[in-house]
Amino acid sequence: MSALADSSVRRIGAQVLRYWYLLRGSWPRFVELAYWPTVQMIMWGFITIFFTTHSSWIAQAFGVLLAGVLLWDTLFRAQLGLSVSFLEEMWSRNLGQVFVTPLRPWEFLASLMTMSIIRTLIGVLPAMLLAIPLYGYSVFDMGLPLIAFFVNLMVTGWAVGLFVISLILRWGLGAESLAWFVIFGLAPISCVYYPIATLPDWLQYVALAIPSAPVFEGMRGVMLDGVFRTDLFFLAAALNVFYLALGSAVFLWTFHQARRRGLLLQMGE
């Protein structure tokens, strides 16, 4: 590895270590990470059990609903993981310290994404594992496609997170609440629990322009038809590349504006 790449890895590692110290030192943060995915899984599991006794179609879709819950939470946690790590810097008024070190903005983003992976795994893995003894359902039975869905949803979460932290960087902590609810605006058109065809025609085009809808459609393809739809996979991947690049560009532009307006030293509660 070149010296430059080595120093980048070291700086990214330093930021990850900073967030890890914070996470490790706070059991409520740990509990919070695992709490909602577990609660959601339990709630939806029982809802699904109820429907299985009342609908023959739903009876076939037990795993589809549960997998939808778990993968939706992956998307939500990925976005939240990135946004909250950024908010930690804002809450501690630390941005001015961080950005006078040799840490490049792209390295900063890489550290946020790394923490997003860690936080998401801590959040959703217990729920995924708990579903096995509770419902005899294992999301891991999807096999390799699960990795494709997981990676795509992580990247979608990062892209949304990049737009969110750009708004927070521009507008300050007054925009903090965006981190908690903005992703839910995508839920209806992500088609987590129903096929894209359920939507009105015009809305189907909107759904196919966001990466999460083809992921969940692909998930149903695997679970109901036993087919991994590569067309949906590549559509989601291409959309993710586009939105991640756009989100990164928006963040870097906002960062430049923050340097122009003197926001980096003023951020805080």
Place this chain on the structure above:
Amino acid sequence: MDTRPAPLDAASPEPGDTPALAVTNLTKRYGDLTAVDDLSFAAPRGTTVGLLGGNGAGKTTTLSMLLGLLLPSAGDVRMLGCDMVRDRYRVLGRINFSSPYVELPLRLSVRQNLRVYGLLYGVRGIEARITEVAQALEIEPLLDRKTGKLSSGQKTRVALAKAMLNEPEVLLLDEPTASLDPDTADRVRGYLEDYQARTGATIVLASHNMAEVERLCGDVVMMRAGRMVDRGTPRALIEKYGRTTMEEVFLDIARAQRELEA
């Protein structure tokens, strides 16, 4: 042991007698407000320059532009020969900064904070270096305490320890002895003097403490309403204003600013 960061980034562009810091026609405007107006000065290597002025004089804005945190509306900042607007990553590992107004993460222990920043600056032998600065700034008993639990004076010393981790060639200090008791402040000033004598570092200091400025600074830039209104050694300024201390000089200039504003 040499704990300075390894020169991982591109080679530093430093022709022979380049000053550590050269500020040329530096200006910052926010709409109609001019926070810093056509400021020019240089800091040769191994010297200490003080930025002095009342509240709103433009000291913090100037420091922010020196660090590259704030983009100037016009003018130029060259640190160790590098343009701080376009090329600051080439030198950020060789400078550092401390301010009581910019916090370190409060829920991390002091040691964790110093370790993270040591890694960010690429400090070699980081644990030994943490011990070294902790001893020098007498914060060893604080190392395993949460930063947020410290008093203001303790936080000031921890922030200074962070600033010393990479043995900076240029050290930018915003009120480095704020909240310190007179005895601790005196020892911190002694530490800075020793450090400069040992390493030849350049220090840029913004302070309201006139005794500190008289003791540490060889060159003082007096600012008012964003402009440099005077400049010289503390002794020369005291003589010029017909006063006996820098505090009296400062009051003369600050009162002139109030009259200007009125």
